[in-house]
Amino acid sequence: MPSNPSGPMPVTDDEIREKYLERAIRELNAFTRSLQACPHCPRGNVMPVLGSGHPQADIMLLKFSAQPAEVEEGVAFYGRAGGALMKSLRGLSIDPLAVYGTLCAKCPQYDGSLAEAGCVGRVVEEIAIVQPRIIVAMGEDALAALAAMDVPLAMDVRREYGVVQQFTPSIELLFTPDIDASLDEQESKRAFWAAFRALGDWYAAQPPY
Numbered sequence: 347m348p349s350n351p352s353g354p355m356p357v358t359d360d361e362i363r364e365k366y367l368e369r370a371i372r373e374l375n376a377f378t379r380s381l382q383a384c385p386h387c388p389r390g391n392v393m394p395v396l397g398s399g400h401p402q403a404d405i406m407l408l409k410f411s412a413q414p415a416e417v418e419e420g421v422a423f424y425g426r427a428g429g430a431l432m433k434s435l436r437g438l439s440i441d442p443l444a445v446y447g448t449l450c451a452k453c454p455q456y457d458g459s460l461a462e463a464g465c466v467g468r469v470v471e472e473i474a475i476v477q478p479r480i481i482v483a484m485g486e487d488a489l490a491a492l493a494a495m496d497v498p499l500a501m502d503v504r505r506e507y508g509v510v511q512q513f514t515p516s517i518e519l520l521f522t523p524d525i526d527a528s529l530d531e532q533e534s535k536r537a538f539w540a541a542f543r544a545l546g547d548w549y550a551a552q553p554p555y
Contacts, residue, residue: 370401397448406478410487417454438546485524508541
């Protein structure tokens, strides 16, 4: 009889989910190693700013580039933006374990627009690994970068804040203002949270597992 080195096939839903999670963790670890070893990045000795959150999150938060606190820690959404979002997620009754956050420009440069297009396009790999149900694109730069990526079966989306749209046959999209530009001025804060609130309605409407 042929050998089966991977062990018995999973038979329950929990076992199947566990296998998928294990695979996503392995793939994200490999993705991280390849980013850290990238020979094209002009960052020097500074490490890339990596995504963080659940490897199979329903929600992917995407902004364009890092703030100083994120560069220092090497983790996306670390600092003020991350703290504000965690507070909002709790207020919207969204489980933080359902969220993964990442950046288009992972190289910690002073000007994110200088990031290599090929490096920015690697977000497509993250999307394929995490397989979110919805992507929250924060800011014009993030939305433009996402639209320029070679995401399989991607559709054109409108630049309309707070409206959940279909992005691919399996992924929806919510467009909001840039979170980093929305933390200080009161009118900007209101505009961001008004758009982001739609994520709570979307999450509440998801069928139970």
